[in-house]
Amino acid sequence: MTTTTINPLTAAVVAALNASVQAASHKPQDRPHIEPMMKLSQVSGAADTYELLIYGDIGDSWWSESVTAKSVVEQLNALDDTVATINVRINSYGGSVADGLAIYNALNRHKATKAVTVDGVAMSAASLIAMVGDTVHMPAASILMIHAPWGGLYGNAKEMRQYADVLDTFSDAMADAYVSKSGKDRADILSLLKDGEDHYYTGEEAVAEGFADAVSEPEDEAAGEPDENARAFARSLLERITARGVPSNYAGMAVAAALRGGARTSGAAPTPRNAVTVKVDASDVRQAVVDALAELNPPAPSAEPTPPADAGTSTEESTVMNLTEEQKKALAARRQAIRGAFAPFQNRADLDQADVIALLDECLDDDDVTVEQAGAKLLALLGKDTTPTGARGERAEIVRDETDTYIEGGVTALLHRANPSAHKMDDKGRQFAGFDLADMARDSVERAGTKTRGMSKREVAIKALQSTSDFPAILENVVTKSLRAGYQAAGRTFTPFSRQATLPDFKQISRVQLGGAPNLLRVVEGAEYEYGTIGDGAEKYAVQKYGRIVAITWEAIINDDLDALTRIPQSFGASAAELESDIVYAILTGNPNMADGTALFHADHGNLGTPAALADALDATAPDPIAEMRKMMTLQKGIEGRYITVRPKFLIVPPSLEKVALQLTSGNYQPNKGQDINVFGPSLTAISEPRLEDASDTAFFGAAEPTTIDTIEYAYLEGHEGVFTETRDGFNVDGVEVKCRHVFGAKAIDWRGLFKNAGA
Numbered sequence: 001m002t003t004t005t006i007n008p009l010t011a012a013v014v015a016a017l018n019a020s021v022q023a024a025s026h027k028p029q030d031r032p033h034i035e036p037m038m039k040l041s042q043v044s045g046a047a048d049t050y051e052l053l054i055y056g057d058i059g060d061s062w063w064s065e066s067v068t069a070k071s072v073v074e075q076l077n078a079l080d081d082t083v084a085t086i087n088v089r090i091n092s093y094g095g096s097v098a099d100g101l102a103i104y105n106a107l108n109r110h111k112a113t114k115a116v117t118v119d120g121v122a123m124s125a126a127s128l129i130a131m132v133g134d135t136v137h138m139p140a141a142s143i144l145m146i147h148a149p150w151g152g153l154y155g156n157a158k159e160m161r162q163y164a165d166v167l168d169t170f171s172d173a174m175a176d177a178y179v180s181k182s183g184k185d186r187a188d189i190l191s192l193l194k195d196g197e198d199h200y201y202t203g204e205e206a207v208a209e210g211f212a213d214a215v216s217e218p219e220d221e222a223a224g225e226p227d228e229n230a231r232a233f234a235r236s237l238l239e240r241i242t243a244r245g246v247p248s249n250y251a252g253m254a255v256a257a258a259l260r261g262g263a264r265t266s267g268a269a270p271t272p273r274n275a276v277t278v279k280v281d282a283s284d285v286r287q288a289v290v291d292a293l294a295e296l297n298p299p300a301p302s303a304e305p306t307p308p309a310d311a312g313t314s315t316e317e318s319t320v321m322n323l324t325e326e327q328k329k330a331l332a333a334r335r336q337a338i339r340g341a342f343a344p345f346q347n348r349a350d351l352d353q354a355d356v357i358a359l360l361d362e363c364l365d366d367d368d369v370t371v372e373q374a375g376a377k378l379l380a381l382l383g384k385d386t387t388p389t390g391a392r393g394e395r396a397e398i399v400r401d402e403t404d405t406y407i408e409g410g411v412t413a414l415l416h417r418a419n420p421s422a423h424k425m426d427d428k429g430r431q432f433a434g435f436d437l438a439d440m441a442r443d444s445v446e447r448a449g450t451k452t453r454g455m456s457k458r459e460v461a462i463k464a465l466q467s468t469s470d471f472p473a474i475l476e477n478v479v480t481k482s483l484r485a486g487y488q489a490a491g492r493t494f495t496p497f498s499r500q501a502t503l504p505d506f507k508q509i510s511r512v513q514l515g516g517a518p519n520l521l522r523v524v525e526g527a528e529y530e531y532g533t534i535g536d537g538a539e540k541y542a543v544q545k546y547g548r549i550v551a552i553t554w555e556a557i558i559n560d561d562l563d564a565l566t567r568i569p570q571s572f573g574a575s576a577a578e579l580e581s582d583i584v585y586a587i588l589t590g591n592p593n594m595a596d597g598t599a600l601f602h603a604d605h606g607n608l609g610t611p612a613a614l615a616d617a618l619d620a621t622a623p624d625p626i627a628e629m630r631k632m633m634t635l636q637k638g639i640e641g642r643y644i645t646v647r648p649k650f651l652i653v654p655p656s657l658e659k660v661a662l663q664l665t666s667g668n669y670q671p672n673k674g675q676d677i678n679v680f681g682p683s684l685t686a687i688s689e690p691r692l693e694d695a696s697d698t699a700f701f702g703a704a705e706p707t708t709i710d711t712i713e714y715a716y717l718e719g720h721e722g723v724f725t726e727t728r729d730g731f732n733v734d735g736v737e738v739k740c741r742h743v744f745g746a747k748a749i750d751w752r753g754l755f756k757n758a759g760a
Contacts, residue, residue, distance in 0.1 A: 039052070039053045040052045040053075040072075040075040040076070040079075043087070046085075047082075048082055048083055048084040048085065049083070049084065049085045049086075049087065050079065050083055050085070050086050050087070050112075051086070051087040051088075051089065052072070052075075052076075052086055052087065052088045052089070052107075053089050054072075054088065054089070054090045054091075054092055054103070054126065054129060055090075055091045055092060056092055057092065057093075057094075057095040058092055058094055058095030058096055058099050058100050058103070058125050058126060058129075072102075072103045072106055072107075073102065073103075073106045076106050076107065076110055077106075079110065079112075081111070083110075083112045084112055084113060085112055085113045085114075085115060086107070086110065086112045086113070086114050086115070087115050087116075087117070088107065088114055088115070088116045088117070088129070088130075088132070088133065089116075089117050089119050090116065090117070090118050090119060090120075090122045090126050090129065090130055091118075091119045091120035091121060091122075092121070092122065092123070092125075092126035093121060093123040093124060093126065093145075094123045094124025094125040094126045094127070094145075095124070095125050095126075096125060097124075097125050097128075097149040097170045097174065098170075099125070100124075100125030100126070100128045100129055100174075101125075101128065101170075101173055101174065103129050104128055104129050104131065104132050104177055107129070107132040108132050113134050113135075114132050114133050114134050114135075115133060115134065115135050115137075116129075116130050116132065116133030116135065116136045116137070117136075117137045117138075117216070118130060118136070118137070118138045118139070118142045118143075118144060118203075118212075119139075119142070120142060120143075121142065121143045121144075121145070122142075122143070122144050122145070123143065123144070123145035124145060124146075124147060127144050127145055127146050127211075128174055128177050128178075130144065130211075130212075131177040131178055131180065131181040131182075131211070132177070133181070133213075135213045135214070136181070136206075136211065136212040136213050136214075137212065137213065137214050137215075137216040138202075138203035138206055138207070138212045138214075138215060138216065139203055139215070139216055140202065140203045140204060140215050141202070141203070142202070142203050143200060143201070143202065144200070144201040144206045144211055144212065145198055145199065145200050145201070146178065146192050146193070146198075146199045146201075146211075147192070147193070147196075147197065147198045147199060148171060148193050148194055148195070148196055149170040149171060149174065149193075168194070168403065171190065171193040171194055172190070174193055175189045175190050175193055178192070178193075178211070181210065181211060182209060182210030182211050183210050184209075184210060203215040203216075331367065334367075334370070334371060335364055337371040338360070338363050338364060338369075338371055338374045339360070339364075341371065341374060341375050341378060342356065342359075342360045342374075342378060345378070355381060356381070359377060359378065359381055362377075363377060403470060405428055406431075406447070406470055407470050407473050407474050407477060408428050408429075408477075409426075409428035409429045409430075409431050409432060410429075410432055410440055410444075410470070410471075410474035410477075411429075411474055411477040411478050411481065412425065412426055412428055412429030413425070413429040413430075413431075413432035413433070413435065413440075414432075414437075414440075414474070414478045414562065414565060414566075415478060415481065415482075415566070416429060417562060418482075418562045418565070418566040418567070419566070422485075436560040437556070437557045437558075437560045437561075437562075437565075438457045438460065438461065438557055438558060438560065440471065440474065441460050441461055441463075441464035441465075441471050441557055442455075442460045442464075444464055444469040444470050444471035444474070445460060445463050445464050445469050445471070447469065447470065448469035448470070450463060450469075457557075457558045458554055458558060461554040461557040461558055462554055462734075464557070465552075465554070465557075465735055465736050472727065472736055475552055475565060475727075475736065475738075476725065476727045476736075476738060478565045478566065478569075479550055479552070479565055479569045479725060479738045480569075480725045480738075482565065482566045482567075482569040482570040482573065483569045483570065483572055483573035483576075483723050483725060483740055484573055484722060484723060485570055485573060486569070486570035486571060486572065486573025486574040486575075486576075486577075487573035487574065487576050487577045487722055487723045488573075488577075488722075489570075489573075489574065490573070490574040490576075490577030490578055491577075491581075492577055492580060492581055493581070493687050493688070493689045494580075494581060494584040494585065494689075494712070494714070496650060496685065496687065497649070497650045497652065497687070497703035497704075497705075497706060497711055497712070498584060498706060498711060498712040498713065498714050498746070499706040499707075499710065499711065499712070499713050499714075499749075500713075500714060500715070500716075501713050501714070501715040502715060502716055502717070502718045502721065503542070503543050503715045503716070503717060503718060503745070504717075504718050505717070506542055506543060506544075506545070506717070506743075507542060508540050508541065508542040509540065509541065509542065510538040510539070510540050511538065511539045511540070511541070511710070511713060511747070511749045538595055539594065539595050539747055539748070539749050539750075540595070540747075541713075541715075541745055541746070541747035542745055543715055543716065543717050543743050543744055543745035544743070544744065544745055545741065545742075545743050546576070546579060546741075546742045546743070546744065547739060547740055547741040547742060548572055548575075548739075548740050549737050549738065549739050549740070550564075550568060550569050550572060550737070550738040550739075550740060551564075551735055551736075551737050551738075552564060552565065552735045552736050552737075552738065553734055553735035554734050554735050555734075556735070557735075569738070569740070572723075572740050573723055573740075576722075576723040576740070576742040579742065579744065580714065580744055580746075581689075581691060582691065583714075583744065583745070583746050584712060584714060584746045585689060585691040585692065586691075587600070587712055587746060587747070587748050588652070588692070588701055588754075588756070589691070589692060589694075589695035589696075591756075592748070594748065594751060600748050600751050600754065601751070601754070601755075601756040602751075605751040605752070606632055606635065606636060606752075607632060607633070607636075607751050607752065607754055607755045607756065608755075608756055608757075608758075609625060609628050609629055609632060609755065609756065609757035609758075610623070610625070610628060610757070611757065611758045611759060611760050612625040612628075612757060612759070612760050613625070613698065613759055613760045614626075614653065614657050614660050614661065614664070614698075614700050614757075614759060615660050617660075617664055618660065618663065618664070625700075625757050626651075626664060626684075628757075629648055629702045629755050629757065630647070630648055632755060633646045633647065633648050633702065633704065633752070633753075633755055634646060634647065636752040638752075644709065644752065646704050646708070646709055646752055646753060647683070647704060647705070647708070648683075648684065648702040648703065648704060648755065649683070649684065649685060649703065649704055649705040650684065650685050650686075650687055650702065650703040650704075651664065651665060651684045651685070651686050651687065651700065651701075651702060652687045652689060652692070652700065652701040652702070652703060653686065653687070653688055653689075653692065653700045653701075654688070654689065654690070654692035654693040654696070654697050654699070654700075655688055655690055655693055656693060656697040656698070657688075657697070657698070657700055657759075658686070658688040661686040661688065661700070662686050664684065664686070665684045665685060665686040696758065696759065698758070698759025698760060699756065699757065699758050699759045700756075700757055700759060701754065701755060701756050701757075702754070702755035702756075703753060703754055703755070704752075704753040704754075706753070708753075709750055709752060709753040710749035710750035710753055711748070711749065711750065711753040711754055712746060712747070712748050712749065712754075713746065713747055713749050714744065714745070714746040715744070715745050715746070716743060716744060717743035720741070720743050722742075723740055723741070723742045724740075724741050724742070725738050725739060725740055725741070726738070726739045726741065727739075
């Protein structure tokens with residue numbers, strides 16, 4: 001008798017598949033389940049150490065008793081304060097989020113050190129509980145799964161919206177646990193909890209993401225034959241994760257982990273685990289599944305006797321006979337899996353069975369058709385006569401988050417009230433027609449599930465600002481939009497002649513002045529090329545942080561003070577834009593030193609003209625200061641000593657010189673009767689800036705096109721272009737505080753692109 005050795009992972013999957021096949025015929029009341037175990041017991045020989053087993057569904061279950069928060073909390077509260085360590089061992093695919101949170105909080109409150117081990121799988125609410133561990137160990141093939149809380153109800157649209165809000169509230173509450181353990185940003189965790197996807201992690205992946213601390217070696221006892229409880233767990237797990245479309249590599253590992261994670265008996269201190277790094281190859285899992293299917297479904301014996309070799313065989317038969325045992329097993333597994341996919345649709349009266357059987361035979365006979373492709377062909381067959389309609393009974397698909405729609409409607413309504421001409425009312429905002437701030441606060445609180453009957457306006461305002469309602473988000477959005485509207489509306493005249501940049505941090509950076517490439521040298525026949533260098537200089541600067549806080553108080557809501565939400569933030573936004581102009585024009589008027597120790601505008605830099613009135617350019621008998629500016633800028637040389645051909649593009653003046661500047665830059669203006677055209681006008685653009693007036697009402701400046709040579713560079717912090725806001729519950733005020741933050745910096749980079757004449 002020949003004995004076949006089966007890979008342990010293959011054996012695990014075999015057991016799971018056997019279990020799932022047997023489960024197919026169960027009625028709901030006979031459905032297999034994980035026998036729940038919620039047991040807290042002292043570890044033998046360690047008076048200050050207890051072990052808590054969390055196995056099975058968490059919370060109320062339709063099919064069985066389950067691990068409930070009440071039983072956990074009662075047992076934990078009974079522990080003596082001298083208990084130093086609680087070993088928490090988990091093998092559960094989750095359950096009630098509320099109970100999961102309660103168990104997490106009960107464990108978290110206890111001062112003992114929590115050492116968590118994921119014996120098999122910790123999914124959904126069970127993964128939340130795992131985050132309580134001061135240390136979390138996972139065997140290499142164990143699974144952690146994180147996803148959004150989910151559920152369902154029957155009811156009207158309002159009730160379902162309220163239920164969706166409840167689920168979002170659960171997500172927010174759960175996020176704290178994952179953030180605390182992993183150290184990740186809250187926004188990253190919320191994306192895992194609100195994107196509707198199941199996120200699976202092996203032991204190694206969980207460690208890499210911060211959800212676990214070490215990959216541990218599985219205990220010897222887990223390598224034995226899985227008991228009936230473990231088989232039932234794996235069977236039920238396979239049903240659930242298959243229905244949710246789990247990737248095959250995680251599905252195989254999850255089933256294997258579930259089989260391995262049979263209930264442990266406490267009684268003795270756990271064997272110390274060694275943290276190891278294990279690389280799990282998904283191809284091993286796929287091969288294990290193939291081998292398992294082949295083990296369960298060996299090829300059926302042929303009905304006809306095999307002809308002798310010399311009787312002649314077809315090419316196809318010869319190919320099959322030449323396959324290795326592994327290839328034959330894989331082929332058998334493919335055929336069995338395809339038959340399994342078609343089985344639920346055979347003998348159905350509503351389907352054309354001739355078509356189903358024909359497609360099945362076609363897929364079985366073509367060895368190039370994979371199981372996935374066969375499934376796609378089957379789906380195409382099933383849907384060929386289906387017409388998508390809005391027929392009664394179709395599932396509703398969420399195309400937009402209702403909370404977002406509610407918030408956008410509130411924002412639109414408030415902005416429309418504040419400035420109807422600038423902000424038009426739309427369908428989302430009309431639900432708030434006739435609402436003042438207090439009405440909107442009351443509606444938001446009730447929408448969050450709190451009854452406001454009997455509450456005063458002040459009480460409603462306090463509740464709205466301090467609760468999980470959408471009201472704070474509406475106010476923050478209104479303030480933010482008003483800030484940015486003010487920022488964008490404010491005139492910034494420096495942008496045409498300056499270059500924008502973004503900096504990665506607040507550190508000082510160096511900007512190189514390019515001096516032009518070196519001269520090209522003649523290369524005679526047979527000679528080598530000579531190396532040249534690009535000269536450079538360096539100007540250093542950094543961005544700085546500026547900010548203020550806008551307070552939204554209870555009184556503002558009660559008094560329906562829209563100015564606190566719109567006009568005041570808008571003026572702050574305009575102030576941020578004006579700050580930028582202050583910083584940039586202070587460079588022109590302040591004439592700071594450059595990296596070479598010489599002032600920006602200086603005779604040594606060749607960019608300081610002979611003092612003359614700008615109006616002299618209109619007088620044919622006077623020296624022309626514009627002609628001088630063009631000449632001096634054109635004669636600028638790079639660091640290498642070569643002409644770089646700089647041309648003035650902008651004429652920058654204080655308001656006192658605006659009329660003259662516009663005359664000089666107009667192509668239609670004739671300077672005098674003896675001259676028919678304005679020579680320089682069409683090539684210059686006039687910019688009038690009031691900040692120049694205080695320094696001098698006669699000085700004027702020239703600037704080149706910033707794409708041809710550096711002039712002034714202004715910068716924002718990367719990811720923070722413009723004014724940004726953050727909101728928190730008020731500490732210094734009764735209400736909420738909106739912090740307005742602006743990060744900005746500017747520096748003259750190259751004097752050769754700029755020119756000044758002090759005027760006269």
